[in-house]
Amino acid sequence: MESIKDRVAIVGMGCSKFGERWDKGVEDLIVEAAYEAFEDAGIGPKDIQAAWVGTVFSGLSAITLAPLQLQYIPMTRVENMCATGSEALRAASYAVAAGVCDVALAVGVEKLKDSGQTGVKGPAVVGDNSEGSSGIGPGYSAPASFAYLATRYFHDYKLKPEEGKRLLAQIAVKNHHNGSLNPKAHFQNELTVEQVMNAPIIAWPLGLFDCCGVSDGAAAAVVTRADMARNFRADPIYIKGLQINVGARQGAMMQDYDFVHIEENVLGSRKVYAEAGVKDPRQEISCAEVHDCFSIHELIVYEDLGFSPRGRAREDIEAGTFTLAGALPVNTDGGLKCFGHPLGASGLRMMYEVYKQLQGKAGPRQVKNPRLGLTHNLGGNAGTGVCSCFIVGNEK
Amino acid sequence: MPAEASTLPERSPLSLQNRWRERKVISALYGVRCQACGTPQLSQIGQALRVCVNCQARDRFEDYKFSDKKGRLFSYAIDQLQPTLNPPGVNGVVDFEGGGRLICELTDCDLDKVRVGMPVAMTFRKMYQLRGLVNYFWKARPAE
Known part of the structure; x- marks a missing residue:
């Protein structure tokens, strides 16, 4: 089995403005992101030899990409819950690595605000069949499915609700600070710890500002063979590892699952570190974009991905380790919390930020001397999920 | 109402x-x-x-x-958004004596007394009615 390391490079990326894009349709979002990626790569749409589009709800089949008017090339739609955008990038990268095409496009898109409803549409129960349900799942909201983690984390680490909520609030405050420096982020405002702690409860113990933005948006990447990358640009970003790790409801069905970690995160990150040759992620990863769908999950990701020792994320949060000025900046673009979470776009949006960071083009959010960047998604919830862990670098 | x-x-x-x-x-x-x-x-x-x-x-x-097995609450979430006949939605991870786990709605409970480790028993309840069909399934209730 061969690793993907250093065989594929990203040579162009684009990302639409995220937010409540009432005046734009899914077609506008796709064109906005893809044409930025084409221009960034110095190519035109005719140079694309194959394409993958990731969307959860915003279109069936690759005909979703029809707005780009790519002319009769192989295209495929992929879906893997919140890892959907990452899955599109993985598919395009694997095709290039297989040698069946030299230039491929990955697009992720979601138009969530056309539903006119709060939250995310679709089956309320993970894995339920949208054509007809048994009806036995309780149908709680996504915030509730992550609230189980917070309840249990507070219990196991003996945090009073006030202490636990204050700890989580610091994550939302950090992400809003980063997002306020980013014109493409859904929200443009800073938050205070008090605002987060006093916000209306959505699913106890999580409040409104523990939950990420529900947004419209798209992001896109152009990938090519690593040995051709410098034909496109002087600063290509090389793929070091692409791992997807999927659960089978073990945590929801067996009592040995503790609800203070996510097994898919732990195993997926270990595999990507092995693939990329990372021995000590805390030291070697320069910046990370992780799946902060809910504040408690970002905390758990610090521990699952080996950024903090198990049970000790609190020390790192309080020390500012994951802020822009910290040793390992996390969610430098605002994260799902502030940049927003159009499901199918998010994985590629994360890669857009890491790509810009590694090229030194992240403006006021730039981290110092970055070498390796990580993106991470978790679809599903505590109990079972789809995890993606990708690593990219600016040196071959 | x-x-x-x-x-x-x-x-x-x-x-x-x-x-x-x-x-x-x-x-x-x-x-x-x-x-x-x-x-x-x-x-x-x-x-x-x-x-x-x-x-x-x-x-x-x-x-x-599982319906006659006693259980304990491993974790819980109180959901203000949940479409339930019994709002707010109280949900628990129920670990059964002898093994097995179910994540389900809780009922008949005092919100202030829901806690990790709470003993529960299963009870057959009306979940919701949709397009003319009534959905009955099981909820957990406190058994202290």
Whole structure:
């Protein structure tokens, strides 16, 4: 089995403005992101030899990409819950690595605000069949499915609700600070710890500002063979590892699952570190974009991905380790919390930020001397999920 | 008095066919116990279990009744958004004596007394009614 390391490079990326894009349709979002990626790569749409589009709800089949008017090339739609955008990038990268095409496009898109409803549409129960349900799942909201983690984390680490909520609030405050420096982020405002702690409860113990933005948006990447990358640009970003790790409801069905970690995160990150040759992620990863769908999950990701020792994320949060000025900046673009979470776009949006960071083009959010960047998604919830862990670098 | 409608999207329609296939789970909270490793297990979404979640043995199951087992609350979430007849939605991770876990709604409980480790028992309740079909299933209630 061969690793993907250093065989594929990203040579162009684009990302639409995220937010409540009432005046734009899914077609506008796709064109906005893809044409930025084409221009960034110095190519035109005719140079694309194959394409993958990731969307959860915003279109069936690759005909979703029809707005780009790519002319009769192989295209495929992929879906893997919140890892959907990452899955599109993985598919395009694997095709290039297989040698069946030299230039491929990955697009992720979601138009969530056309539903006119709060939250995310679709089956309320993970894995339920949208054509007809048994009806036995309780149908709680996504915030509730992550609230189980917070309840249990507070219990196991003996945090009073006030202490636990204050700890989580610091994550939302950090992400809003980063997002306020980013014109493409859904929200443009800073938050205070008090605002987060006093916000209306959505699913106890999580409040409104523990939950990420529900947004419209798209992001896109152009990938090519690593040995051709410098034909496109002087600063290509090389793929070091692409791992997807999927659960089978073990945590929801067996009592040995503790609800203070996510097994898919732990195993997926270990595999990507092995693939990329990372021995000590805390030291070697320069910046990370992780799946902060809910504040408690970002905390758990610090521990699952080996950024903090198990049970000790609190020390790192309080020390500012994951802020822009910290040793390992996390969610430098605002994260799902502030940049927003159009499901199918998010994985590629994360890669857009890491790509810009590694090229030194992240403006006021730039981290110092970055070498390796990580993106991470978790679809599903505590109990079972789809995890993606990708690593990219600016040196071959 | 009708509760205010949830702002969450409408649930998937109930499938009579699926509910007929899974009638033993729905009406009596039957799961299965693996004859290879002994693990009791219960589908979380009304699917037949064919391969063991613990040891991956295929089709080596005997019926196992969960409805009469006592349980304890491993974690919980109180959901202000949940479309439930009994708002706010109180949900728990229920660990059964003898093994097996179900994530389900709680009922008949005092919100201020819900806690990790709370003993619970299972009770057959009306979940919701959708397109003319009434959905009955099991909830956990405090058993102290």
